Amino acid sequence: MFQPVENTILNIALMILSVLVSVVFLAVLHNVPPNLRMRVIMVITFIAGLYYPLEFFIPDGTALTPFRNRYLTPFLNPIGDAVAVMAAFTVGIGITNLCIVHARNISQRREGWGNSVVFFISMIIMFVVTLANRYAPNLFCTATAENMMTPVQAAFSVMFEGVYTALNATVFSLLAFFITSAAYRAFRIRTAEAALLMVGALIVMLGQVPVGMWLTHWIPDESIFRFLRFEVLSEWLLANINMPAQRGILFGVWVGALAMALRIWLSLERGGYFGRQF
Amino acid sequence: MRVTRISDFVLTMLSRFQQVDRRIIYVLVWILIGFPIVAPHVGIRLPVLPMYPTRAARSFFEAVESVPNDKVILVACDFDPGTLGENGPQCRSVIEHIMRAGKKFIIMGLDQVGPTIAQAYAEELAKKYGYKYGVDYCNFGWITGGQMFLERMCRDLHAAVKQDKAGTPLSEIPMMKNVRSAKDIGLVVEFTGSGLLPLYIATFNAQFGVKLAQGCTGIIGPEQFPYLDTGQLSGLLVGLKGAAEYEEMLNVVGGGKRAMLPQSAGHLLIIVLVALGNIGMWAARKVERR
Amino acid sequence: MCVDARIVEIITYFVAAACTLGIYTILYRENRLFRLFEHIFIGVAAGYGLAITITEVLDPRWFKPMITENATIISTCESVRGWEGVSIDRHVKRVGRASIRWETDKEKMIRYTTPPPNWTDARYVKLWVHSEKQTDGSVTMRVGTKHKAGKPTAWFEKSFKIDFVGWRQLTLYLKDFWSKGELDRREVKGVYVVEFVADDALAESGVVLHIDELRYCIGRKWYWIFALVGGMLYYTIFMPRFAWMSRFIIGIFMGLQAGYTFKAFVLTFYPQIAKSLRPIYVPGNISMTLNNIIFIITLLCVLVYFFFTIEHKRPTIRTTARLGRLLLMITFGLIFGNTIMARFSLFIKRLDFLITQFPWLK
Numbered sequence: 010m011f012q013p014v015e016n017t018i019l020n021i022a023l024m025i026l027s028v029l030v031s032v033v034f035l036a037v038l039h040n041v042p043p044n045l046r047m048r049v050i051m052v053i054t055f056i057a058g059l060y061y062p063l064e065f066f067i068p069d070g071t072a073l074t075p076f077r078n079r080y081l082t083p084f085l086n087p088i089g090d091a092v093a094v095m096a097a098f099t100v101g102i103g104i105t106n107l108c109i110v111h112a113r114n115i116s117q118r119r120e121g122w123g124n125s126v127v128f129f130i131s132m133i134i135m136f137v138v139t140l141a142n143r144y145a146p147n148l149f150c151t152a153t154a155e156n157m158m159t160p161v162q163a164a165f166s167v168m169f170e171g172v173y174t175a176l177n178a179t180v181f182s183l184l185a186f187f188i189t190s191a192a193y194r195a196f197r198i199r200t201a202e203a204a205l206l207m208v209g210a211l212i213v214m215l216g217q218v219p220v221g222m223w224l225t226h227w228i229p230d231e232s233i234f235r236f237l238r239f240e241v242l243s244e245w246l247l248a249n250i251n252m253p254a255q256r257g258i259l260f261g262v263w264v265g266a267l268a269m270a271l272r273i274w275l276s277l278e279r280g281g282y283f284g285r286q287f
Numbered sequence: 288m289r290v291t292r293i294s295d296f297v298l299t300m301l302s303r304f305q306q307v308d309r310r311i312i313y314v315l316v317w318i319l320i321g322f323p324i325v326a327p328h329v330g331i332r333l334p335v336l337p338m339y340p341t342r343a344a345r346s347f348f349e350a351v352e353s354v355p356n357d358k359v360i361l362v363a364c365d366f367d368p369g370t371l372g373e374n375g376p377q378c379r380s381v382i383e384h385i386m387r388a389g390k391k392f393i394i395m396g397l398d399q400v401g402p403t404i405a406q407a408y409a410e411e412l413a414k415k416y417g418y419k420y421g422v423d424y425c426n427f428g429w430i431t432g433g434q435m436f437l438e439r440m441c442r443d444l445h446a447a448v449k450q451d452k453a454g455t456p457l458s459e460i461p462m463m464k465n466v467r468s469a470k471d472i473g474l475v476v477e478f479t480g481s482g483l484l485p486l487y488i489a490t491f492n493a494q495f496g497v498k499l500a501q502g503c504t505g506i507i508g509p510e511q512f513p514y515l516d517t518g519q520l521s522g523l524l525v526g527l528k529g530a531a532e533y534e535e536m537l538n539v540v541g542g543g544k545r546a547m548l549p550q551s552a553g554h555l556l557i558i559v560l561v562a563l564g565n566i567g568m569w570a571a572r573k574v575e576r577r
Numbered sequence: 578m579c580v581d582a583r584i585v586e587i588i589t590y591f592v593a594a595a596c597t598l599g600i601y602t603i604l605y606r607e608n609r610l611f612r613l614f615e616h617i618f619i620g621v622a623a624g625y626g627l628a629i630t631i632t633e634v635l636d637p638r639w640f641k642p643m644i645t646e647n648a649t650i651i652s653t654c655e656s657v658r659g660w661e662g663v664s665i666d667r668h669v670k671r672v673g674r675a676s677i678r679w680e681t682d683k684e685k686m687i688r689y690t691t692p693p694p695n696w697t698d699a700r701y702v703k704l705w706v707h708s709e710k711q712t713d714g715s716v717t718m719r720v721g722t723k724h725k726a727g728k729p730t731a732w733f734e735k736s737f738k739i740d741f742v743g744w745r746q747l748t749l750y751l752k753d754f755w756s757k758g759e760l761d762r763r764e765v766k767g768v769y770v771v772e773f774v775a776d777d778a779l780a781e782s783g784v785v786l787h788i789d790e791l792r793y794c795i796g797r798k799w800y801w802i803f804a805l806v807g808g809m810l811y812y813t814i815f816m817p818r819f820a821w822m823s824r825f826i827i828g829i830f831m832g833l834q835a836g837y838t839f840k841a842f843v844l845t846f847y848p849q850i851a852k853s854l855r856p857i858y859v860p861g862n863i864s865m866t867l868n869n870i871i872f873i874i875t876l877l878c879v880l881v882y883f884f885f886t887i888e889h890k891r892p893t894i895r896t897t898a899r900l901g902r903l904l905l906m907i908t909f910g911l912i913f914g915n916t917i918m919a920r921f922s923l924f925i926k927r928l929d930f931l932i933t934q935f936p937w938l939k
Contacts, residue, residue: 013796098808209910
């Protein structure tokens with residue numbers, strides 16, 4: 010049934026028909042009681058969650074599963090494609106929300122509404138420039154030499170490297186100041202745990218930089234005290250204390266993720282988004 | 288009396304130091320980080336301090352070297368400008384190594400911006416090593432869909448990705464003629480500041496046996512060590528130091544190595560400030576008791 | 578109208594420097610300049626995200642497969658590379674700059690030896706053919722496949738008549754091809770040659786044929802419209818009356834992801850469990866023995882610390898949990914040290930950019 014077609018008109022007709030069928034289906038669902046609707050959603054969530062475990066766990070062509078023979082594996086590709094495309098549609102949700110918030114700021118003339126205008130202007134400029142750079146880089150002229158750029162390429166370079174990359178990197182770099190200030194004001198060694206934390210941090214901080222390596226470089230490489238070199242001690246701590254501790258945390262995380270996955274798959278999860286009635 | 292007054296004075300100053308305006312600390316950060324960067328440009332020679340690559344960085348290096356010539360390397364740039372400070376130099380030095388070793392590579396990313404940044408590095412280095420786009424390297428751009436789509440890619444690259452970042456169909460890219468699936472990929476190197484490694488482990492490594500190596504930010508570095516221990520990860524570069532280690536092995540001076548002196552200054556500043564803060568706390572207690 | 582790249586580089590630097598310093602004004606105190614740049618950042622990020630979503634995901638992976646024929650070029654026929662028995666003609670062409678010229682009286686068979694090997698999902702082949710005169714003859718198109726090394730070639734072929742004059746676009750459905758040899762029709766793989774063979778009538782007529790843009794097509798995937806329907810359901814979250822529809826699509830994705838978690842648990846996590854079983858004593862290697870003991874103690878203590886199902890009242894469990902807590906503190910210290918390094922790295926790169934990328938210093 011779901012086969013590609015050659016004819017353009019047939020293609021468009023089938024697309025329109027598909028949209029109509031979807032609208033009818035959703036309209037029918039919209040008019041059923043909410044409880045029944047939720048049950049339909051629960052069933053669909055369950056079926057969707059069945060696919061990957063069945064495809065992975067059921068072995069092929071055994072005496073118990075003679076029908077299996079990689080029956081589910083061919084669907085991996087279309088599902089992967091569908092997931093990728095529909096994940097792309099979700100990008101618009103955040104942007105839509107941003108636009109609603111800033112549009113409200115402007116319409117109600119809230120404090121700082123000028124910044125909201127700037128938001129829209131910069132969004133539109135970046136959007137247009139990026140699309141133009143992709144689809145029409147030679148819109149105004151064609152760059153004939155290697156050291157020349159078309160106006161569209163130049164605009165994209167300024168907007169992407171000069172504005173977007175610079176702002177993005179700078180906003181995150183502010184954390185260097187905040188962590189310095191926080192470490193100075195808040196890091197007080199009052200307990201044994203805090204002391205251990207600070208010792209570990211000290212060893213790693215010195216082991217990660219050349220100054221720390223220089224401080225202990227006089228310890229000979231072949232001696233039994235080699236482990237006292239900051240970089241060696243730091244590496245040892247990371248591999249022999251940090252690693253098992255992280256693995257212990259990972260055990261808990263994965264078991265928790267498994268439990269959460271089971272609850273979501275069986276629609277048992279409650280609270281927050283899941284508990285809301287639509 | 289005088290000794291008591293001086294000791295009182297010192298204790299009082301130390302305890303008051305805890306309330307110093309944070310802007311003074313910011314200025315200290317600017318000066319201490321800025322000085323090693325400005326110094327070479329004003330003729331001040333700074334000492335060259337030792338750098339010893341870790342075992343994880345050496346494993347990364349060997350993993351790239353050992354990729355067979357008939358296979359390509361997948362460079363997954365899952366970082367954005369927010370972590371450019373660490374992932375950028377890592378990515379650049381690894382791409383330089385790949386070009387120096389004469390291997391072909393594909394750039395892609397689960398982040399929107401990473402592949403664009405890596406493309407700029409590749410184009411710059413391609414002039415030095417004579418690499419040609421489409422023949423020696425190409426760029427798939429941003430890939431959505433998480434591990435479900437990565438699994439799709441592993442099975443059939445051409446059908447999954449279809450075209451490169453510039454819109455050229457993969458069938459028209461010369462290097463992609465013999466690269467059809469994960470079987471033709473010798474190594475996946477991932478650069479990221481978020482916990483995306485399990486996605487690649489569950490797909491490329493566990494199902495198709497492709498080796499993985501990762502360049503990550505310092506924050507998530509310690510979390511990757513369990514994967515290094517099991518062999519799911521063949522090499523690891525942690526933070527800017529990882530980039531500096533890689534440059535040391537390549538014998539080049541890049542963003543990583545240049546940043547080591549400022550990094551040292553920053554770390555020393557933190558250690559001194561934390562020490563002063565704790566001494567100040569102790570001094571404040573003493574002053575209170577008096 | 579083109580601009581010098583060097584000038585663009587200089588402009589880019591000053592724009593980036595202005596943006597960087599504008600953000601850094603927050604370090605002095607809250608101010609309007611910082612708010613302005615903050616909003617520019619959000620706007621530019623939103624605009625870029627939307628544009629890149631369209632250009633790199635929606636356009637190539639959704640829109641084009643839905644609207645176009647999903648053609649893969651077998652040969653553009655712009656050069657003779659890969660062709661045998663033909664020449665290039667830059668005067669008689671249909672698409673592009675040239676076409677393949679075939680003199681049927683001189684060469685009864687022509688071959689193209691570098692087609693794409695994998696014709697997965699291909700449903701039909703399309704090509705432009707030009708004939709200078711009507712004939713009674715026909716051409717057979719033959720596709721040779723060798724799926725596995727050492728296996729004999731399997732062929733599938735189709736004939737078409739040359740009973741027209743001028744250019745004609747032919748559509749040859751693969752299901753109408755007849756096959757010789759072992760061929761898997763579901764997946765056409767290992768294609769290594771495409772041949773065109775003129776029959777005797779055509780060869781005797783001496784007609785000169787031109788071939789242009791040879792490609793195989795999958796067809797227009799109309800069913801991708803369901804992805805639009807599904808994608809639009811997300812946006813119903815903004816309409817309280819229809820918000821349940823967003824639950825519908827989110828439910829599907831959560832179900833898929835939850836299902837995948839079971840698979841990922843086995844693939845990612847099982848090796849972690851396996852590698853945790855280490856020998857307490859390694860003969861001849863004292864350092865590995867010590868490391869293994871420390872490893873096991875650390876892992877067990879941390880696991881006991883996180884085990885909340887039983888109370889930590891008994892001395893054994895309490896002590897083990899306390900030791901686990903202390904070991905975790907060392908780990909957090911290591912993470913803190915790495916975090917310091919990470920944060921400073923970001924600022925170092927910005928300062929490095931501001932100073933070393935200054936145009937007249939570079």
